[in-house]
Amino acid sequence: xxxxxxxxxxxxxxxxxxxxxxxxxxxxxxxxxxxxxxxxxxxxxxxxxxxxxxxxxxxxxxxxxxxxxxxxxxxxxxxxxxxxxxxxxxxxxxxxxxxxxxxxxxxxxxxxxxxxxxxxxxxxxxxxxxxxxxxxxxxxxxxxxxxxxxxxxxxxxxxxxxxxxxxxxxxxxxxxxxxxxxxxxxxxxxxxxxxxxxxxxxxxxxxxxxxxxxxxxxxxxxxxxxxxxxxxxxxxxxxxxxxxxxxxxxxxxxxxxxxxxxxxxxxxxxxxxxxxxxxxxxxxxxxxxxxxxxxxxxxxxxxxxxxxxxxxxxxxxxxxxxxxxxxxxxxxxxxxxxxxxxxxxxxxxxxxxxxxxxxxxxxxxxxxxxxxxxxxxxxxxxxxxxxxxxxxxxxxxxxxxxxxxxxxxxxxxxxxxxxxxxxxxxxxxxxxxxxxxxxxxxxxxxxxxxxxxxxxxxxxxxxxxxxxxxxxxxxxxxxxxxxxxxxxxxxxxxxxxxxxxxxxxxxxxxxxxxxxxxxxxxxxxxxxxxxxxxxxxxxxxxxxxxxxxxxxxxxxxxxxxxxxxxxxxxxxxxxxxxxxxxxxxxxxxxxxxxxxxxxxxxxxxxxxxxxxxx
Numbered sequence: 001x002x003x004x005x006x007x008x009x010x011x012x013x014x015x016x017x018x019x020x021x022x023x024x025x026x027x028x029x030x031x032x033x034x035x036x037x038x039x040x041x042x043x044x045x046x047x048x049x050x051x052x053x054x055x056x057x058x059x060x061x062x063x064x065x066x067x068x069x070x071x072x073x074x075x076x077x078x079x080x081x082x083x084x085x086x087x088x089x090x091x092x093x094x095x096x097x098x099x100x101x102x103x104x105x106x107x108x109x110x111x112x113x114x115x116x117x118x119x120x121x122x123x124x125x126x127x128x129x130x131x132x133x134x135x136x137x138x139x140x141x142x143x144x145x146x147x148x149x150x151x152x153x154x155x156x157x158x159x160x161x162x163x164x165x166x167x168x169x170x171x172x173x174x175x176x177x178x179x180x181x182x183x184x185x186x187x188x189x190x191x192x193x194x195x196x197x198x199x200x201x202x203x204x205x206x207x208x209x210x211x212x213x214x215x216x217x218x219x220x221x222x223x224x225x226x227x228x229x230x231x232x233x234x235x236x237x238x239x240x241x242x243x244x245x246x247x248x249x250x251x252x253x254x255x256x257x258x259x260x261x262x263x264x265x266x267x268x269x270x271x272x273x274x275x276x277x278x279x280x281x282x283x284x285x286x287x288x289x290x291x292x293x294x295x296x297x298x299x300x301x302x303x304x305x306x307x308x309x310x311x312x313x314x315x316x317x318x319x320x321x322x323x324x325x326x327x328x329x330x331x332x333x334x335x336x337x338x339x340x341x342x343x344x345x346x347x348x349x350x351x352x353x354x355x356x357x358x359x360x361x362x363x364x365x366x367x368x369x370x371x372x373x374x375x376x377x378x379x380x381x382x383x384x385x386x387x388x389x390x391x392x393x394x395x396x397x398x399x400x401x402x403x404x405x406x407x408x409x410x411x412x413x414x415x416x417x418x419x420x421x422x423x424x425x426x427x428x429x430x431x432x433x434x435x436x437x438x439x440x441x442x443x444x445x446x447x448x449x450x451x452x453x454x455x456x457x458x459x460x461x462x463x464x465x466x467x468x469x470x471x472x473x474x475x476x477x478x479x480x481x482x483x484x485x486x487x488x489x490x491x492x493x494x495x496x497x498x499x500x501x502x503x504x505x506x507x508x509x510x511x512x513x514x515x516x517x518x519x520x521x522x523x524x525x526x527x528x529x530x531x532x533x534x535x536x537x538x539x540x541x542x543x544x545x546x547x548x549x550x551x552x553x554x555x556x557x558x559x560x561x562x563x564x565x566x567x568x569x570x571x572x573x574x575x576x577x578x579x580x581x582x583x584x585x586x587x588x589x590x591x592x593x594x595x596x597x598x599x600x601x602x603x604x605x606x607x608x609x610x611x612x613x614x
Contacts, residue, residue, distance in 0.1 A: 007092035007135055009114060009127040010035060012043050014085045020044050023123040035068075035091060042232075043087045045072035046221045050180070054219040055187045057102040058232060059094060064507055065550070067097045071110050071118060088118040096132040099214035103200055104139035106218065107146060107193035111138055147284045150198045154277050157191045158258020159198040164273035165256035166203045168264055170301065171211035171462045173231070177239030177257040187218040192236050195258070199234070201285035202276050205292045206308065208301065208470040209511050211462065268309065275312035300448070300467035445474040445483040445516055453490045458501040465504075469511045473519070483516040484529060492541050509544030518548055521562055527569055534573035542570065 008026045015021040020043065025032040038060050045054055053073045060066050070089040088110060090097060105111065110118065113130045121127065150159070162176055182190050196216055204214075215232035222237060239257050255262065264270045280288050295307035448468045455461040474480050487493070493504040504512075520526045533541060549566035579588040 005096070005132045006129040007090050007097060007132055008035075008129055010039075010089045010091065011118060011121055011127065012085070012087040012089065013119070013123070020085050020087070024121045024125040024127050026127040026129045039068055039070075039089060039091075042217075043070045043072060043089055044085060045074050045087065046219060048221065049074075051184050051219055053186050054217060055106045055192075056215075056217040056232060057099065057106070058215045059213060064547070065094055066091065067094045067102070069097060069102045069105060073118065086119040088114070090114070090130065090135075092132060096136065099204075099216075100200060101136060101139040103193060103196045103216070104142045104146060105135075106196065106216075107188050108138070108142060109188050111135065113138075143285075146197050147201065150194045150201070151281045151284065153191070153194055154198055154281055157194055157198075158260075159195060159202075160270070160273045160277045161258050161261055161264075162195055162199055162256045163202055163276055164261065164264045164267075164269045165254045166199060166207070166212075167273060167305070168267075168269045169254035170207050170466055172252060172254040173212055174234045175253045175255055176234070176236050177255070178236055180238055183219055183236065183238060190218070191258070192218040196234065198277070198280065202280055202288050205289050206276070206304070207466075208304075210301070210466050210469060211508075272305070272309050272312065275316040276308075278316055279312065299470070301470040302463070302467060304470065444476065444479045445471060445512075446479050446486060449483055449486050449490075449512075453486065453493060455502065458499070461502045465508065469508060471515055473515050477520070480516045480520060483512075484526075487512070487516075488529075488533070492537065494538050494540050504540065506540040506543035506547060509540055510547035513544050513548035517545065518562060521549075521565055530566070530569045531573045534570050535577055542574070545570065 009024075010022050010027070010032060011024040012020050013023045015023070020040070022032050022036050027035070039058070042056055042058060045052075053071070055069070055071055057069045058067065060068060068089050068091045070087050072087045074084045074086075090105075111130070113128075113134055115121075115128045116125075150157075154160070162174075166174055176192075176195065178191065182192075184190075187193060200214070213233040216234040217232040218236050220231060220235045220237055261270050276288065279291055283290075291311060292304070292308060295304060295311055299307065445468075448464065448471065452461065452464045452468055455464055474483065492509060493502070494509075495503075517526065517530075530545065533545070545566060546563075549563040576588060579585060
């Protein structure tokens with residue numbers, strides 16, 4: 001058994017009887033009808049005159065194994081006439097049509113591999129399939145130039161404000177407000193694709209697996225103007241449509257307006273976002289990944305955020321603000337030059353190689369001026385609006401002692417210093433802000449699951465769930481056994497009696513099973529446990545087990561064997577369960593079922609020894 005390696009296409013066009021309808025496809029009519037049922041709700045471009053184009057990427061239900069990427073437009077449909085709606089959709093396995101590939105294609109446009117352009121194919125035409133390897137190759141080749149493009153435009157596009165909102169509400173859908181002039185451009189030419197790429201390169205390694213996914217839409221109508229059920233995890237709207245006062249009954253979303261920090265101004269989230277964007281601007285996505293690895297990518301989310309904040313605070317917090325560099329950059333781009341924090345003009349000095357200016361070109365008292373405008377160890381800080389001296393250790397942080405480039409911070413007309421981590425000291429007398437970055441004290445899977453199962457507050461459940469989902473593994477066998485027992489006794493947190501906001505979904509269970517089930521798949525005990533679960537567990541649990549094994553099959557050499565083993569362990573118990581639920585118990589051969597269950601109990605290693613059947 002192997003995964004499909006081709007990406008299929010479907011073209012939608014207006015039909016006088018069937019409205020927006022698939023008129024051409026690379027699949028059979030039966031398969032096309034099946035996909036149409038799953039995609040019809042969102043493939044139409046929103047009913048507005050401007051913008052006339054949008055791109056939407058969705059991971060499709062029920063288990064997220066496949067994804068679709070649609071170019072949607074209001075244009076004349078060519079030969080068929082009718083209403084000007086045309087959509088071209090690519091459909092493929094999620095492991096091939098990944099968010100990274102989708103964002104890259106959003107920037108580049110529908111590839112030539114797709115054949116005739118949308119709206120130009122005749123009804124009934126068989127569209128070509130697109131080789132997944134070719135598509136992935138296009139996206140891989142684009143990584144470097146996309147990084148360069150986003151690094152050059154990050155400040156002007158307001159990437160830091162988007163990152164701050166994503167960090168502040170890591171599990172909530174994200175609504176990004178843009179001016180209508182930006183939305184009116186084709187999606188690949190506007191800021192949407194650049195912001196999505198920057199968000200992917202920074203937030204994905206930082207936040208890991210959280211409830212907010214990576215489906216996106218480059219334009220949607222205001223909240224309350226349509227059914228929110230098919231809306232993507234990350235959407236772009238006119239900035240007036242993402243105001244805090246959303247329509248009654250609309251889903252709760254995190255709000256981000258590039259250029260407007262809003263309620264997050266001056267918060268640790270805003271500073272952390274500034275530093276992350278500076279790190280990305282200086283060294284690209286690889287630099288961000290190295291930083292997060294150094295901070296401990298395997299830690300729960302809150303502990304990881306705390307470690308990253310500490311590293312970046314030491315590196316960036318005391319650098320001089322690059323006023324002269326920002327002025328030069330703004331002048332070149334035709335934008336107005338930024339003012340200093342106190343509103344005065346930039347002093348008469350010239351820009352230094354580090355990207356900052358020293359007033360009049362003089363050295364600070366007591367020392368000599370560095371190329372970046374900071375003071376030498378013998379003197380005071382360069383006039384940077386921060387009022388603190390930058391010590392050698394602060395300036396010689398990441399990547400083997402190389403000093404960070406102050407210009408990477410962009411124009412930050414902000415007074416004062418970055419705040420320290422809130423309430424890191426348990427003995428602090430002031431209550432202070434929420435403990436957003438306080439590391440979780442419980443690191444083991446059983447401890448985290450105990451807190452998650454007992455959580456009574458929706459917000460607390462979401463925070464604990466983020467810690468559980470970002471736990472990369474559980475090294476202790478006893479802890480894995482205890483964690484499996486706890487999930488079983490808690491009915492896997494899928495009991496209908498639990499509030500909907502405190503239930504686990506199949507993809508979340510898959511992440512947990514990856515840490516506490518797959519490492520022990522070679523143990524007969526786990527084979528028997530999985531057989532028992534299959535006999536009574538609700539569908540999300542079965543979906544989680546399969547998704548965990550299938551995801552592992554893409555991550556390591558023996559992963560595909562684990563997926564086959566999981567299938568072998570589940571098949572007969574599920575068949576027996578189906579027979580019992582449909583009144584076929586009398587026709588079911590229990591001796592054969594028992595024999596097969598004993599073989600299943602031999603576990604992963606037993607499967608490897610006897611090999612796949614058939």
